[in-house]
Amino acid sequence: MCENMTINKCKVFNMRRDGIAAMGGKNVTIQKCEVYDIGRNAVINTGGNRQTLTAANKVVTECSIKRWGRIKPTHSSGLVMNGAGNTASKNLFSDGNTAILCGGNDHVIELNHFHNLLADVDDQGAIYAGRDMSSINKTVRRNFFNNVGSRLPGGPYGSGCTSTGTHLTTAVYWDDHESKHTVSENVFYRCGTDGGAVFFNGGVFHTVQDNIFVECHTAYGASRYSQSSWNSFLAGRGDYIFNNQGYPWWENGEGTSPARIVGYSPYNWVARDNGTQFYVDANWAGVMNAVNIRTSTYLNKY
Numbered sequence: 001m002c003e004n005m006t007i008n009k010c011k012v013f014n015m016r017r018d019g020i021a022a023m024g025g026k027n028v029t030i031q032k033c034e035v036y037d038i039g040r041n042a043v044i045n046t047g048g049n050r051q052t053l054t055a056a057n058k059v060v061t062e063c064s065i066k067r068w069g070r071i072k073p074t075h076s077s078g079l080v081m082n083g084a085g086n087t088a089s090k091n092l093f094s095d096g097n098t099a100i101l102c103g104g105n106d107h108v109i110e111l112n113h114f115h116n117l118l119a120d121v122d123d124q125g126a127i128y129a130g131r132d133m134s135s136i137n138k139t140v141r142r143n144f145f146n147n148v149g150s151r152l153p154g155g156p157y158g159s160g161c162t163s164t165g166t167h168l169t170t171a172v173y174w175d176d177h178e179s180k181h182t183v184s185e186n187v188f189y190r191c192g193t194d195g196g197a198v199f200f201n202g203g204v205f206h207t208v209q210d211n212i213f214v215e216c217h218t219a220y221g222a223s224r225y226s227q228s229s230w231n232s233f234l235a236g237r238g239d240y241i242f243n244n245q246g247y248p249w250w251e252n253g254e255g256t257s258p259a260r261i262v263g264y265s266p267y268n269w270v271a272r273d274n275g276t277q278f279y280v281d282a283n284w285a286g287v288m289n290a291v292n293i294r295t296s297t298y299l300n301k302y
Contacts, residue, residue, distance in 0.1 A: 001025040002047075013037045016071065018044055026056040033063045039071035041080050042096075048084030050105055050134070055085020062089075068096045074121065077101040077128075081109075088112060099126045107138045114145045118169040122150055125173025126191075129181075130201070136180035145171040145197070146189040149217070170199040180205040189214045196221035 002025040011034045012019045019035040021044040022028045028045060035042045042065045047056030060079055069076035078093045082103040089108070093099035094115040102109065109127060117126045126148045127140060150169040171191040172183050183198055188211065191197040196218035200206050203222075213219040 002028045004028075006031065008032055010034075015039055018042070019068070020044070022058070023047070026058065028056075029059045029061065030063060031059070031061045035063060035068075036066040037070060038068040038076075040069065040076045042066075042068035042078045044080040045086065046080060046082040046104075048086060048104065048106075050084050053084055053105060055106060056083050058083075058086045060088045060091060063091045065091060065099075066094050066096070073097060074124075081107055093117065093126070097121050098124050098128050100128070102127065102129050102138060103132060103135050105135060105137050109138070109140045110142050112143045114143060114148060114171065116146075117148045119149075119151045121169065122152065123168045125170045125175075125199070127171065128173045128175065130173070130175025130178045133177050133179055133203075135178060136205075138181045140172055140181070140183045140186065142185045144187045144189075145191045148188075148191040148197075149193045168195045168199070169193050170195050170197060172198045173201075174199070174203050174206060175201045177202045177204075179203040182207045182209075183211065184208070185210045187212045187214070188216055188219075191216050193217050 002022040004027045006028075007020060007022070007030045009032045010020075013034070013036045015037075016039045018040050019038045019042045020030060020033070021041075022030065023044055023046050025047050028047070030043060030045060043060055043063070045058045045060050047058050048054060049056075058081075060081070065078045068078050074097065076097070078096055078099040079088055079091075080101050081088060082101075084104050085106045086104075087108045087110075088100060089110050089112065091112045092115065093112065094117070097118055097120075099114050099117055100109060114126045118124055126145060129135060129138065148169070148171045169192065171188055172186075173195075174181055178201075180203075184207070188197040191213075192199070194217070197213055197216040198208055198211075198220040200220075200222040206222075208220055211219075
């Protein structure tokens with residue numbers, strides 16, 4: 001556990017595994033550091049209690065982070081920021097694959113520059129989170145993204161990489177039911193291939209507003225999953241929805257065990273000022289398994 005400390009003006013490079021690893025704890029600031037040519041993750045700064053939504057207040061700011069994943073290029077990130085209540089601000093992320101992997105709640109990603117990312121991968125985002133429906137309320141605002149997208153030939157992996165289509169690489173990627181995030185006041189220049197500069201894969205209650213898209217393949221896109229898809233996905237992942245008074249937009253259901261969430265439209269997300277794509281469709285209304293993340297079964301991992 002790391003608590004109440006600052007890592008300031010350090011240069012970390014040519015590391016075989018991770019660059020800076022500050023896992024767990026609270027009140028850690030990593031600032032004005034240069035981290036480059038790293039074998040796996042450049043920076044890991046995780047912490048916060050998701051059961052109580054207690055923020056860790058861990059910050060990465062004014063850092064230059066380049067060329068991570070040199071030995072393990074996939075599933076290595078410029079910054080791993082999991083837990084609750086952490087911030088990445090005023091950083092440069094360049095020349096790598098996923099820049100920020102951000103599981104958890106109440107994170108803020110702002111005033112960063114994302115440059116020349118995802119050139120040799122498929123199905124990834126410069127900012128990525130997925131497969132956790134309780135991992136909500138992240139804010140991506142006032143960032144600049146440029147030249148983000150795959151340059152590989154052969155089309156997406158789902159086609160066997162033999163089609164003439166483009167790859168699913170995006171600047172902001174909320175994957176596999178990830179829900180309720182805000183993407184606002186960003187500038188996207190030459191970002192995204194198939195799917196768009198911003199892409200939601202099956203999630204709900206996202207807001208995209210006041211962004212500028214320039215020379216992007218598509219501004220934003222989404223895929224929506226049916227009620228049966230939500231239920232089958234959650235049946236094997238019962239820990240991903242939680243009952244918490246901090247998020248009253250889930251309604252309690254009765255008469256089933258475990259308790260179920262009813263009465264919402266899973267495609268009630270909005271996009272304003274940069275296009276329109278607005279789903280409110282009762283035919284796609286879902287019924288979702290729910291558990292209480294506060295129980296001992298789901299102890300905080302960070």
